[in-house]
Amino acid sequence: MxxxxxxxxxxxxxxxxxxxxxxxxxxxxxxxxxxxxxxxxxxxxxxxxxxxxxxxxxxxxxxxxxxxxxxxxxxxxxxxxxxxxxxxxxxxxxxxxxxxxxxxxxxxxxxxxxxxxxxxxxxxxxxxxxxxxxxxxxxxxxxxxxxxxxxxxxxxxxxxxxxxxxxxxxxxxxxxxxxxxxxxxxxxxxxxxxxxxxxxxxxxxxxxxQIVRRGAVSEWSFVSGPDLDEIEKVLVAQGFEHRRGDEPSAGPGFRVRRTANEIGEAMWSRRVRVNHLGPAAAVxxxxxxxxxxxxxxxxxxxxxxxxxxxxx
Amino acid sequence: MPAFLSGPLAVAVRVESRKLVDTRSARWLLLAMILVGLTVIALAAGLAVERGGVLEVSLLLMGLALPGAIVAPLLAILSVTSDWQHKDVMTFYVLQPRRLAILGAKYIAVTLFATAVMAAICLLAVLVAVVLAGFSSLEVTYAGLGQGLWYAACAVLIGSISGAAVASALMSTPLAVVVVLIQSTVADLLIGLVPNIPTSYVQSSTFSNFLSEGGEVLPALSSAVIWILVPAGVGAWRHRRRDVN
The missing domain is CATH 3.40.50.300 (P-loop containing nucleotide triphosphate hydrolases)
Incomplete structure (x- = not known):
């Protein structure tokens, strides 16, 4: 609900x-x-x-x-x-x-x-x-x-x-x-x-x-791109835990409980474009x-x- | 359970009925109603025994209208304003956002409850009369019993409804108590002193007198509109619109 x-x-x-x-x-x-x-x-x-x-x-x-x-x-x-x-x-x-x-x-x-x-x-x-x-x-x-x-x-x-x-x-x-x-x-x-x-x-x-970091910094990455719906489809398909929200330096996107490498590979394999991928900011x-x-x-x-x- | 007994209004009536007796203040008011009723019965029976005369049960019941007319409006005021006073509306209006269902349930619960209590007191009065008839030299007459019951019922019904209407319009316990007391004691007298107005159209007792004894319809309707329908309408509007802060 x-x-x-x-x-x-x-x-x-x-x-x-x-x-x-x-x-x-x-x-x-x-x-x-x-x-x-x-x-x-x-x-x-x-x-x-x-x-x-x-x-x-x-x-x-x-x-x-x-x-x-x-x-x-x-x-x-x-x-x-x-x-x-x-x-x-x-x-x-x-x-x-x-x-x-x-x-x-x-x-x-x-x-x-x-x-x-x-x-x-x-x-x-x-x-x-x-x-x-x-x-x-x-x-x-x-x-x-x-x-x-x-x-x-x-x-x-x-x-x-x-x-x-x-x-x-x-x-x-x-x-x-x-x-x-x-x-x-x-x-x-x-x-x-x-x-x-x-x-x-x-x-x-x-x-x-904004999304709030609950786990350790290393557990979370941030990904964003021109088509957030496409990105989310990939995250869901991969079963990656994620939350939608803003990152101060990157705007709207997803905080994902995976390494940037894993997310990058998943996005690449589905040919989904991203313009920001990296460790989530520890704000x-x-x-x-x-x-x-x-x-x-x-x-x-x-x-x-x-x-x-x-x-x- | 039939649908009408499990619908929102029926549920609210059950909750409001329970709230009439689940606090100390409500129980004191109920006790006051019963005590005043018993006092009236004891005084009437005692006087009749002392004088060795006739006890008219109908007059006894009319006497019982007094506690009904005084306590029923107070009970209604307490029921309608208590939720606002203690901010309970924050719970009940969240659980039933259709606020008029709760206000309507209060009218129904108070009226049913006050009528039931008055019926019990009247029954007790009749039982006292039966006992006195059997164990004393007192002559007990039951002529006009129906009229006496109707008189007591009218007092309680109108007292409950007008009390709830005034309380809903004012949304303040002390203010509503003062207004209802003034209305039931001096308002009609003061209105009677005003020259050149059709006083019976304005006095609050015209409607209750019409119900209990009969009379002209138009002045009764005017009285009901002024003292019951207008405050009830204003109260419904205020309850529906008012923000809960």
Whole structure:
């Protein structure tokens, strides 16, 4: 299942919050969605969820608008605000209500509470939970319907080290099973260890969309050429693991988990023209973020992110 | 399960019904409704026994309309505004993007729930009357029983629907409570003091009086439009359009 965000714009009271934002996230891809505070990340995710009406543009889930999905919770899971739950309800009741909306059996509630590590506190009131536990409960609701698309806004907020490791493994395993995951976060170093792609937003505009190097530098090469579709056909035919994206020095192309020699031979054997082939550039996400976001926001936001990880 | 019971609206009604009793505040409100109802029954029965006279069950039931008229709108307000107040809309509107289905489910759930509670209290009142008739010298009459039941039912139905309508338009718990209290206590009196206007067309009680006792149709319709349909329409529009931030 694929998520497509097409040319979204949104303004509040004359202030442009999002301007022609567009990206897509394919099945099996974990996409980091990052940007300074106030850059429009949360607004974008709420537009995807149908909670905020865009002034222009559209969002498609597997080619369909979100509103027209039958039982959408079974297809797309959202974690948008861990504080957005009635404090007087118990953990189990909160998740049960979501399960009822999705027409899921009660057994699924127990299973997902166990999965997120809340099986021992089902009767605890939401208002008595720590931020980390509320995050886990919100994640439980997002995972409840075993969705094929997962949208998470700052899921690591409030999680301890063990919780963050658990989250990372969970998201990576979901991605490997074919779930399309969009995760917004300020924790760039953490994101870099498990996302495949990073879309950077600055003042309501997408300023970068790049593949993120997860493995060692030597494992990845970058290839581009005049006909990217032809290149991709070869990569698929050869069974080479690859991701589409930009390389700062070469433009759009593919990051491939093979040596340049192997890729070159494959392209040559099919007579597919390439104009850039070599080791993938080792650009860290943080460096890329620093290069493309506005300085007046960047200094404060990174300091803020390191301090408490909050999002505006 | 039949299709109409598993459709989006039916699912939302079940969820909204459950939400009416799954928090402490909702349970306190329910308890208040039951306690006021029991107090009315006890007072009416006690007075009748003390005076050794006649207990008219229909009058007892009309008395029970009071807690219905007060608590049902509060229950409706809590149901409609609570999701916005606690940002639960972020969960429920994502799971059911057709927002009017959820708003409609709230109207249905509150009305059914308040009616069921009132029916239970009325049943208890009749049982109390039967017991008093059997074990005391009190004379119990059941004349006008149907009228009494209808009166109580109207109070609960109109209270629920108008409470939900006002709450949906205002989208604020305290504001809706103040408006509904003013509407049910002093608004009609104040409207009555305004010279040169057809007050019955504007007063909120005209529609409920018409339903319970009969009367002119046009003033009743006007009252229903002003106090129920307009707020409900505004509420539906606001719920559909409002961004969740």
């Amino acid at each position: 694929k998520l497509e965000v097409e040319d979204i714009s949104k303004s509040y009271g004359g202030i442009q919050v999002l301007s022609h934002v567009g990206f897509s996230c394919d099945a099996g891809t974990i996409m980091g969605y990052i940007g300074p505070n106030g850059s429009g990340k949360s607004t974008t995710l709420k537009v995807i969820a149908g909670l905020v009406r865009p002034d222009a543009g559209r969002v498609l889930i597997d080619g369909q608008p979100y509103r027209s999905l039958e039982n959408p919770g079974r297809k797309v899971g959202f974690l948008l605000d861990p504080g957005a739950h009635h404090p007087g309800r118990s953990v189990r009741e909160t998740v049960t209500l979501a399960a009822m909306m999705m027409r899921l059996p009660r057994s699924r509630v127990d299973a997902v509470l166990t999965e997120v590590g809340l099986a021992s506190v089902p009767a605890r009131k939401v208002g008595a939970l720590s931020l980390g536990m509320r995050q886990r409960m919100s994640l439980a609701i997002a995972l409840l319907g075993e969705p094929e698309v997962l949208i998470l806004d700052e899921p690591a907020n409030g999680l301890d080290v063990e919780g963050m490791t658990w989250l990372k493994r969970l998201l990576r395993s979901l991605g490997d099973k074919g779930t399309a995951v969009v995760v917004s976060s300020h924790l760039l170093n953490e994101l870099e260890t498990y996302v495949d792609r990073a879309v950077i937003l600055d003042r309501g505009r997408v300023v970068s969309d 860290t996400l943080e460096a890329r973020y620093g290069a493309v976001t506005s300085p007046q926001f960047r200094a404060g936001s990174i300091e803020h992110a390191i301090g408490d990880g909050e999002e505006t």
